[in-house]
Amino acid sequence: MKYKNMLNYDTTVKVNPYFMNLAKVSELTKVSPRMLRYYENLGLIQPHRASNNYRSYTQKDIENIKKIKILNDAGMNLKDIHVLLPCFDLDERVFTLCPVVQEKLQTELKHVSDQLNKLQTSQSLLQSFLAKGKAESTNI
Structure with missing residues (x-):
């Protein structure tokens, strides 16, 4: 003791x-x-x-x-x-979807969707012009 x-x-x-x-x-x-x-x-x-x-x-x-x-x-x-x-x-190589990040990603997704819609509209217009227009002669 x-x-x-x-x-x-x-x-x-x-x-x-x-x-x-x-x-x-x-x-x-x-x-x-x-x-x-x-x-x-x-x-x-x-x-x-x-x-x-x-x-x-x-x-x-x-x-x-x-x-x-x-x-x-x-x-x-x-x-x-x-x-x-x-x-x-870092340890788990995991990404947790925090509310702030979720909001940021939703905003970015909307922006990308809007851009995609504009591109699709442009594509349709160009296809329409090509379909309706006459090909120009290239006589030289």
């Missing part, structure tokens, strides 16, 4: 979850420091600021940066990524 209280440790000690600086995150994610700052300016990531005003990144920040990179490499612009980011699960 003399070993009963040997492991006295302080449970009030808090571990700082912010553990990586800008250079280290840039190295890990293959995203330039300038682009990381740009992501921050756009509100895509929000690193913690230490008392010296240096950026500190968590593992969650790094995961978000990887998501941004994947979506950007897929051809999406950063404005759309800002909307889609909360709905994209």
